[in-house]
Amino acid sequence: xxxxxxxxxxxxxxxxxxxxxxxxxxxxxxxxxxxxxxxxxxxxxxxxxxxxxxxxxxxxxxxxxxxxxxxxxxxxxxxxxxxxxxxxxxxxxxxxxxxxxxxxxxxxxxxxxxxxxxxxxxxxxxxxxxxxxxxxxxxxxxxxxxxxxxxxxxxxxxxxxxxxxxxxxxxxxxxxxxxxxxxxxxxxxxxxxxxxxxxxxxxxxxxxxxxxxxxxxxxxxxxxxxxxxxxxxxxxxxxxxxxxxxxxxxxxxxxxxxxxxxxxxxxxxxxxxxxxxxxxxxxxxxxxxxxxxxxxxxxxxxxxxxxxxxxxxxxxxxxxxxxxxxxxxxxxxxxxxxxxxxxxxxxxxxxxxxxxxxxxxxxxxxxxxxxxxxxxxxxxxxxxxxxxxxxxxxxxxx
Amino acid sequence: xxxxxxxxxxxxxxxxxxxxxxxxxxxxxxxxxxxxxxxxxxxxxxxxxxxxxxxxxxxxxxxxxxxxxxxxxxxxxxxxxxxxxxxxxxxxxxxxxxxxxxxxxxxxxxxxxxxxxxxxxxxxxxxxxxxxxxxxxxxxxxxxxxxxxxxxxxxxxxxxxxxxxxxxxxxxxxxxxxxxxxxxxxxxxxxxxxxxxxxxxxxxxxxxxxxxxxxxxxxxxxxxxxxxxxxxxxxxxxxxxxxxxxxxxxxxxxxxxxxxxxxxxxxxxxxxxxxxxxxxxxxxx
Numbered sequence: 001x002x003x004x005x006x007x008x009x010x011x012x013x014x015x016x017x018x019x020x021x022x023x024x025x026x027x028x029x030x031x032x033x034x035x036x037x038x039x040x041x042x043x044x045x046x047x048x049x050x051x052x053x054x055x056x057x058x059x060x061x062x063x064x065x066x067x068x069x070x071x072x073x074x075x076x077x078x079x080x081x082x083x084x085x086x087x088x089x090x091x092x093x094x095x096x097x098x099x100x101x102x103x104x105x106x107x108x109x110x111x112x113x114x115x116x117x118x119x120x121x122x123x124x125x126x127x128x129x130x131x132x133x134x135x136x137x138x139x140x141x142x143x144x145x146x147x148x149x150x151x152x153x154x155x156x157x158x159x160x161x162x163x164x165x166x167x168x169x170x171x172x173x174x175x176x177x178x179x180x181x182x183x184x185x186x187x188x189x190x191x192x193x194x195x196x197x198x199x200x201x202x203x204x205x206x207x208x209x210x211x212x213x214x215x216x217x218x219x220x221x222x223x224x225x226x227x228x229x230x231x232x233x234x235x236x237x238x239x240x241x242x243x244x245x246x247x248x249x250x251x252x253x254x255x256x257x258x259x260x261x262x263x264x265x266x267x268x269x270x271x272x273x274x275x276x277x278x279x280x281x282x283x284x285x286x287x288x289x290x291x292x293x294x295x296x297x298x299x300x301x302x303x304x305x306x307x308x309x310x311x312x313x314x315x316x317x318x319x320x321x322x323x324x325x326x327x328x329x330x331x332x333x334x335x336x337x338x339x340x341x342x343x344x345x346x347x348x349x350x351x352x353x354x355x356x357x358x359x360x361x362x363x364x365x366x367x368x369x370x371x372x373x374x375x376x377x378x379x380x381x382x383x384x385x386x387x388x389x390x391x392x393x394x395x396x397x398x
Numbered sequence: 399x400x401x402x403x404x405x406x407x408x409x410x411x412x413x414x415x416x417x418x419x420x421x422x423x424x425x426x427x428x429x430x431x432x433x434x435x436x437x438x439x440x441x442x443x444x445x446x447x448x449x450x451x452x453x454x455x456x457x458x459x460x461x462x463x464x465x466x467x468x469x470x471x472x473x474x475x476x477x478x479x480x481x482x483x484x485x486x487x488x489x490x491x492x493x494x495x496x497x498x499x500x501x502x503x504x505x506x507x508x509x510x511x512x513x514x515x516x517x518x519x520x521x522x523x524x525x526x527x528x529x530x531x532x533x534x535x536x537x538x539x540x541x542x543x544x545x546x547x548x549x550x551x552x553x554x555x556x557x558x559x560x561x562x563x564x565x566x567x568x569x570x571x572x573x574x575x576x577x578x579x580x581x582x583x584x585x586x587x588x589x590x591x592x593x594x595x596x597x598x599x600x601x602x603x604x605x606x607x608x609x610x611x612x613x614x615x616x617x618x619x620x621x622x623x624x625x626x627x628x629x630x631x632x633x634x635x636x637x638x639x640x641x642x643x644x645x646x647x648x649x650x651x652x653x654x655x656x657x658x659x660x661x662x663x664x665x666x667x668x669x670x671x672x673x674x675x676x677x678x679x680x681x682x683x
Contacts, residue, residue, distance in 0.1 A: 179653060206653055210612045212602045213406035216647040219399065237515030237604050248527065268517040269604065 033076035034069075034335055036061075036328065037102035037126075039089055039117065041109060046084035049109050052316035052389070053131075054079075056324020057106065059311050060332075070332045071339075078102050082113055089113035090120060097124045103341035104128070104334075106327045111137065118146050127334070127346040129327050138370045145347050147370045149326060149363055151378055155371070156282050157190050159378035160230055160256055163280065165199055167380075167396035168254060170227035174203035176217065176242075177232035186232035186258075194230075202226055209235035214245040222251055231257035240269030247275040255279045255383075262383040262391060276384040280394040283381030286360055287318040288393045295390060302359050303388070318389035319360055326358035403644045405528035409602055410616075411640020412540035413439070416595035417617025418624065418632030419543065423588040424475075425627050426564035427581040429487055432496040434475045436614030437503040438468050438589050440607065442596020444511050447518045447605035457521055465593040472589025475499060476582050500614065507607040518600030532601035539598035543591055544633060560584060564627065616643075619663055625673030635674065 038057065040050040061075045069075060078100045080092035089108050096102045097120070104127040108114050111134035121128045122143040130137070131150035138148050151159075164170050175190050177183030184206050191201050202224040205217050221229060233239060239261055246253065255261060255278070262281035270276045286299050295303065302322060306313060313321065330350065338345030353372070356363045363372035381391030420435040445467050449460035479499040483491040525531045550557035562570040563580050571577050595613070596603075603609050619639050624631020642662060646655035666674065 205651055208653070208656065210603070210606070210608060211647065212410055213402070213644065213647070215402045215406065216644075217651070219402075219648075220651075235515075237606055240515075240604075263514075265514050265516070269515065 031073060033074045034104075034332070034341055035076050035078055035100065035102040036331055037093075037096035037100060037105040037107075038077055038079045039082050039092055039096070039105060039107035039109075039113065040079060041084035041113075042079070042081040044083035044085070046110055048316075049131075049320050052320025053107075053109060053324040053327075055306075055311050055316065056321040056326075057328050058324075059306065059309060059321070060325040060328035062309075064328070064332055070336045073335070075328070075332060082108055084110060084113065086113045086116040090116050093117045093120050097121070097126055102126070103343075104331045104346060106130070106324075106331070108132070118143050121145060125343045127331070127343055127350070129330060129350075131323055131327075140368050140370055144367075145343065147350055147365060147372060149330065149358070149361070149372050150323060151282075151373045151375070152371055153186065154189070155373065155375045155378060156258075157186070157193055158375050159282060159380070160190070161193055161197060161199075163380045163394070163396070164194075164228050164230065164256055165197060167394075168228055168256070170199075172200045172202045172225050172227045173230055174205075174221040174224075174226035174228070175201055175230045175232070176203075176205050176207060176221070178209040178235050178238055179206045180209070180233075183233050190230060190232060207238060209233065209238040211238070212241070214238070214241045215249075218242065218245045218249060218251070222249065222253070226253060229253055229255050229257075231255055231261060233258060234260045236260060236263050236265045236269060239263075240266050243275040243279065244271045247272065252278060256380060258282060262381060262386065264386060267384070273384070279383035280380040281383040281391070283379050283391050283393075284319050284360065285377045285379050286322060287390045288379055288381055289387070289390055290393055290397075298357070298359065299390075313389040316389050321389065322359035326360050326363070329358070330356070330363070399648060401528045403641065403648055405530075405533040406602075407641035407644030408637060409533040409536045409599070409640070410644065411637035412536040413595050413599040413603070413613070413636075414616045414620055414639050415633045415636025416536070416540050416543060416591055416598075417613045418620035418636050419547070419629050420588045420592040420595065421617060421621045422627050422629050422632055423584055423591060424472075424480075427560065427577075427584040428476070428480055428484065429567075430480050430484070430492040430496070431618075431621075431626075432475055432480060432492070432585075432588075433614055434471070434479070434496055434500045434503065435588070435592055436612065436617050437500045437507075437610040438471060438592025439596040439599070439613045439617070440507065440610030441468055441471060441503065442593040442598075443518060443600040443603060443605045443609060444507055444516075444596070444607065445593075446597040446600050447516050448511070450519045451517065457519065461597055464597055465590045468589040468593030468596075469586040470589070471503065472585040472587070472592070473582055475589075476585035480581075480585070500610065504607055504610045507610070511605070511607055513607060515604040515606035518605050520601070521598075536595070536598045536602065539594050540633070540636075543594055544629070547591075547629065556580075556583070619659070621673075623663065623666055623673055625675040628673065628675045631673055631675030 041047045042050050061077055065074050082089040082092055107130055111132040114130055114132040114137050118137055125145055127145050129147045129149055133153045135152050164173055175187050177187035191204050194201050203221040203226055207217055259282045261279050289295050334346040334349040335341055338349045350365050351367045353363055353365045361373045361377050365372045380394035382394050385392035417435050417439050424432040442464055445464040446460055449455045449463050450457055479495040483495050522531050551561050559575050559580055620632045620635030623635035643659050646658040
C-alpha cells in the first residue's frame with residue numbers, strides 16, 4: 001500500500017492526540033504496600049524505648065492489616081537498627097530513602113540521632129514523625145516534613161515548673177543537673193524560666209555524675225532554704241545518691257524533674273525503698289493512674305486490647321507502646337485521607353490535625369507548629385509507683 | 399561538714415591510692431604505665447556485684463572469684479598490651495596499646511553489664527552515717543593491702559625477686575631470676591590490687607562501667623604526685639587527693655572541684671616534677 005502524505009499527517013495527528021491524553025496509572029501503585037521506615041535503636045545501650053515503641057507499632061500494623069489495610073493497601077514496616085549511633089542512623093536513613101523507597105519514616109528515638117537524620121529527611125522531603133525532645137529538631141521552615149508527637153524539652157520544663165510553683169506552691173527551688181551537655185543546658189534553661197516566673201532559685205549546680213558523695217550539694221541546697229529540688233539528669237546513679245543523702249540528712253524536700261527519676265533501676269540503687277518516696281518524675285496523663293488505680297478510659301481500653309493481644313507491659317512503659325501505635329495510625333490516616341503515599345499529601349494532612357485523639361496524647365499540628373503534644377497532658381508521677389508501665393499521679397492532681 | 403569531708407574524702411582517697419599502687423605494681427617490673435589500672439578497679443566493682451547480687455554467691459566466694467578474674471585480666475594485659483611493645487619502650491607505644499585494651503575492657507563491660515550503674519551489696523553490714531562501711535571499708539582494704547605488700551616485698555623470696563627486677567632488670571636477669579614470669583606475676587598481682595580497690599569501693603562508686611575512666615584518671619594523679627613506682631607516695635598522694643577533692647566539693651562545688659584538683663596537681667608538678675616522694679634520677683650524658 002502506498003503511503004500518502006495525507007496518511008502520514010493523519011497518523012501523526014492521531015499519535016499526537018493520543019499522547020495528549022494521560023494513560024491510566026498502573027494498578028500496581030494503588031495496591032503496593034505502604035512502606036514505613038523505622039529508625040530504631042534495637043540493640044545498644046539506648047534500646048529500652050525501642051522495645052516499647054516496637055510493641056506498639058507491630059500491634060498497630062497487625063490490626064490495620066487484619067482490617068484490610070489502608071484502602072486495600074497493606075502496611076509494611078522497614079526496620080533498621082541504628083544502635084543509637086548517629087552515623088548508623090544517617091546511613092540507615094539514606095538507605096531507607098534511596099533503596100527501600102519508604103513513604104514515611106518513624107523515628108529515630110533519640111535526639112542525637114535525630115539531629116543528624118532530620119536534615120537528610122528534609123532534603124528528601126520524606127514525612128517524618130518522631131518522639132525526640134531537642135527543640136531545634138522542629139523548625140517548620142527548615143524541616144517542613146518533620147513532626148514531633150512527644151513533648152519537647154521546654155514543654156517538660158514548663159510542666160515541672162508549673163508543678164513546683166502552682167501545685168506544690170514552693171517559692172525557693174534548687175536546680176541540679178549533671179555535667180553532660182544535656183544537664184548543663186537543661187539547668188540553664190530551667191533556672192531562667194523559674195526566675196522569669198518570679199521564683200527564687202536559691203541554688204544551682206551541675207554535679208559530676210560519678211561523684212561518690214552528694215552531701216556537699218545537698219547540704220548547700222538545704223542551708224539556703226530550698227523547698228524543692230528540680231533534677232535534670234539521666235544518670236540514675238547520681239539520682240539514687242541524692243535520694244540516699246536526703247534520707248541520711250533527715251530532710252523531706254521533694255525532688256521533681258526528669259522522667260529518669262522514675263527509672264526502675266533506682267529500686268536497686270536506693271538504700272531503702274522509702275528513700276525513693278516524695279520523688280515526682282515527668283509523666284503523662286494518658287499513662288497515669290488515679291487514687292483508685294484507674295487509667296483514663298481510653299487508656300484502660302488500650303491496655304485491655306494489648307493484654308488480649310499478649311502485648312506485655314510489665315518490662316516497658318505504656319507511653320512508648322501507645323506512642324508507637326499513634327505514630328503508625330497517624331501515617332495510615334494521612335495516606336487514607338490524602339488518597340496517596342505522596343509526601344506532600346501526608347504533610348498537608350498532618351498540618352490540618354486539630355486535637356487528633358491518639359492513645360498517648362491529643363495531637364495538634366499546623367503549618368507553623370509541628371510540636372504536636374499538648375503541654376497540659378504532661379503531669380508529674382509518683383516516681384516509685386511503676387505498675388505495668390504506668391505510674392500513680394503525683395499529689396495535687398484531681 | 400568536717401566529718402563528712404573526712405569520711406568520704408578518705409574513702410575515695412583510699413580507692414585512688416589503691417589504683418595508684420596498681421599502676422606502680424605493673425610499672426615496677428615492666429617500666430610500662432598501663433592505663434588498664436582504672437579498668438581493673440572498675441571490674442572489681444562490676445564483677446563483685448555480678449557474682450554476689452546477680453549470681454547470688456556468698457560474699458567471700460564472690461570476692462575470691464572477682465580477684466581471680468581481675469588477676470586474669472591483669473595477665474591478659476601483660477600478654478596483649480605490654481609484651482609486644484617492651485622492645486620499643488622509648489617510643490612509648492604502650493600508651494596506645496594499654497589505652498586500647500582499657501577501652502576494649504570498658505566497652506565489653508558496657509555491652510555485657512549495661513550502661514546504667516547497678517547496686518553493690520553490703521559486704522559486712524557494719525556502721526551507719528559517716529561510720530558506714532562504704533566509707534571505712536576502702537580505707538581498711540587499703541591499709542591491709544599495704545601491709546600485705548610490705549610483707550611480700552620484705553619477707554618473701556618472690557617479693558624480693560620483684561624488688562630486684564624493679565631495681566635493676568639486667569642485674570636481676572644476670573642473677574638468673576625468671577624476669578618474664580615475674581612480670582606476669584606482677585600483672586596478676588596488680589589485677590588483684592585493682593580488684594580489691596573496686597570491690598571495697600563498690601558501695602561508694604556502685605557497679606558502673608564508666609568508673610574505669612574516672613579511676614584511671616584519679617588513680618594516675620597520686621602516682622604522679624607521689625613519684626612513679628613509689629607506693630608510699632601513691633598512698634599519701636591518693637589520700638590527700640581524696641580529702642582535697644571532697645573539701646573542694648564542699649567549698650566550691652562539683653565542676654570547680656575538678657578544676658581545683660587539677661590546678662593543685664599542676665602546681666605540685668611544677669614545683670616537684672619528680673613527684674613529692676620521687677628521687678631525682680641522673681641523666682646519662
